[in-house]
Amino acid sequence: MNLFGKFATVGGATLLSRVFGFGREMMMASALGVGPVADAFNLAFRFPNLFRRLFAEGAFNAAFIPLFARSLESDGEGGAKRFASEIFSTLFVVLTTLTVLAMIFMPTLVRTIIAPGLAVCVDTVDTGRQAISCETRFDLTVTLSRIMFPYLACMSLMAMVSGILNAFRRFFAAAVAPTLLNIILIAVLLYAHWVGADTVTIGHLMSWGVLAAGVSQLALVVAAMRLAGFSVALGVPRWTQNLKRLLILAGPAALIGGITQxxxxxxxxxxxxxxxAVSILQYADRPYQLPLGMVGVAIGVVLLPELARALKAGHLREAQHTQNRSLEFALFLTLPAAVALFLIPEPIIRVIYERGAFDPTATPAVASVLGLYALGLPAFVLIKVFSPxxxxxxxxxxxxxxxxxxxVANTVLSFVLFQFYAEQGIALATTLAGWLNAGLLFLGLWRRGLWEIDRALVKRGALVLLASLAMGALLLVELHLLSDWLVPAAGLHRQLAALAFLVASAMAVYFACTVLFGAVDRSMLMKLAKGRRGRAKAAE
Known part of the structure; x- marks a missing residue:
């Protein structure tokens, strides 16, 4: 399987998860809206979910895969199994201890790290179904955080097992595992709707669903590892050189890989x-995460093993080619997505969320945040390209x-801009920090001679930008022509039809422009088409 085929495998599995994630967020918005229970759940879930993104989406692999591959090559499968067992045993003990301590001191964590704003809250908020005092909101956030915190341990252990699978070039199971979280939460929300649960009960049910999903995801990748003919043993943790080297690499890698989160x-x-404001940021994050997850995660997972193999074999030209084609692939998919999300965020948010407890007045607020996030989309994907x-x-x-x-820049900007622009200021700070990070990473590679931009990348990158701008111009014209169909009074069916037309026409024009301008490698497209026809004939 070539590089683009591997991107497609991981990206497709991640896309499946993101599609189910859309369904989950739509149902959650309808059930909870922009209110204190939604805030409490999102705040409680963000902390363990941060570690899921830090570890499961490539950061742990960035440290583990090169060491595991070296052990596999030098010591054979037996040595690699001993190395993996050492890491697994240590992780298990550390995570268990961390989970117990966190659950004991959760009120302090919520008050100082997770949601410091709740500690100084003085108002009472009406959810639409019941009024919730600030003290109750704080207690609810603590309770939900305690229920969901073990999810962190499950995801960290899953990350290591996923690293083993990726080292054996088995990408699908680890990429598709997050789908279980969304499927389980959708089932929980359907059950809550069926029994007519109130918002607080829904928050509790969803939290238990997150924990069940963590256990299920870990079980899935462990089963996939065993099917691959590999296993790890749980033993007494020991301080070894392998563990020391992993910690030296993993700490910075987790920080780097999880900068978005x-x-x-x-x-x-x-x-x-x-x-x-927390719920507004979360709802805006979901549409933005679709292209980021599909492209960024696929590149982050696949590019590192490919680069590591090329460099270990001394194939420097191959490594440079892989880096440039990865950047080309990232620009090809993220630039048009960023343009579209920036230009039509309000119709997107209205169609996805505006029903049930999600009040129409919340749509402009969520849309404005999504538009600002969109400006940073290419930057966060480029980080995934440059880091490997x-x-x-x-x-x-x-x-x-x-x-x-x-x-540091994000934290300072968020504090300052929040005073003037509330949640929009936070979104703008996130975007600016993302571009700063991507720029610094590229400069680091370029100055050390580790990245040589080839002419094909410059040419195709400029043409992709031109095609994206042409698509954006079309969207602006169509927004004006379809304005009567994109308002709440038109009804959901007309809004959905208009949005579908906008997306379909934009994609058609963009891909037509890229082929016409020569922004994509036409020979690669022909090979892909021939490959699909060949597989179709073989299936017959």
């Missing part, structure tokens, strides 16, 4: 000072410095 976590903590250039060489210090600068 770290920025969002900081943003939500600051947003907790304004009722409803360091990780494959076992250099985590350089990107860690860039990430720390970006994280």
């Amino acid at each position: 770290i920025n969002l976590f900081v943003g939500q903590a600051i947003a907790s000072f304004k009722p409803g 250039g360091f990780f494959a060489r076992e250099d985590t210090k350089t990107p860690m410095r860039a990430t720390l600068v970006s994280a």
Whole structure:
């Protein structure tokens, strides 16, 4: 399977998860709206979910895969099994201890890290079904956090098992596992609707659903590992050179790989000072995460093993080619997505969320945040492209410095801009910090001679931008022509039809322009088409 085929495998599985995630968010918005229970659930879920994104979506792999691959090559499968068992046993003990301590001291964590705004809250908020005092909101956030915190342990262990699968070039199981979370939460929301549960009960049910999903996801990747003919043993943790080296690499890698989630976590903590702002940020994050997850995660998971193999074999030209084609692939998919999300966020949000407890007055607020997030979409995907250039060489210090600068800038900007623009200020801070991080990573590679931009990348990148702008111009014209169909008074069926037309026509024009302008490798498209026809004939 070639590089683009591997991107498609992981990206397709991630897309499946994101589609179910859309369904989950739509149902949650209808059930909870922009209110205190939604805020409490999102705040409680953000902390363990931060670690899921840090570990499960490539950061742990950035440290683990090169060491595991080296052990597999030098010591054989037996040595690799001993190495993996050492790491697994240590992770299990550390995570169990961390979970117990966190559950005991959860009120302090919520008050100081997760939602400091709740500690100084002085109002009572009406959810539409019941009034909830600030003290109750704080207690609810603590309770939901305690229920969901073990999810962190499940995801961290899953990350290690996923790293083993990725090292054996088995990407699908780890990529599709997050879908279980969305399926289980959708089932929970359907049950809550069936029994007519109130908002607080829904929050509790969803929290237990998150925990059940964590256990299920871990079980899935463990089963996939066993089917691959590999297993790990749980033993007494020991301090070894392998463990020491992993920790040296994993800490910075987790920070670097999870910068998007770290920025969002900081943003939500600051947003907790304004009722409803946390939910607004979360609802805007879901449409933005669809292209980010599909492209960014696929590149982050696949690119690192490919680069590591090329560099270990001394194939520097192949490594440069892989990096440039990955960047080309990222620009090809993210630039048009960023343009579209920036230009038509309100119709998207209205069609996805505006029903049930999600009041129409919340749509402009969520849409404005989505538009600002969209401007940072290419940056966060580029981070996924640039980071493996360091990780494959076992250099985590350089990107860690860039990430720390970006994280500090995000925190300062969020505090300052929140005072003037509320949740929009946080979204703008996240976007600016993302571009700062991507720029610093690229400069680090370029100055050290680790990335040489080829002419094909410059040419195709410029043409992709031109095609994206042409698509954007079409969207602006169509927005004006279809304005009567994109308002609440037109009804959901007309809004949905108009939005579908906007998306379909924009995609058609964009892909037509890229082919016409030569923004894509036409020979690659022909090979893909021939490959599909060949597989279809074989299936017959």
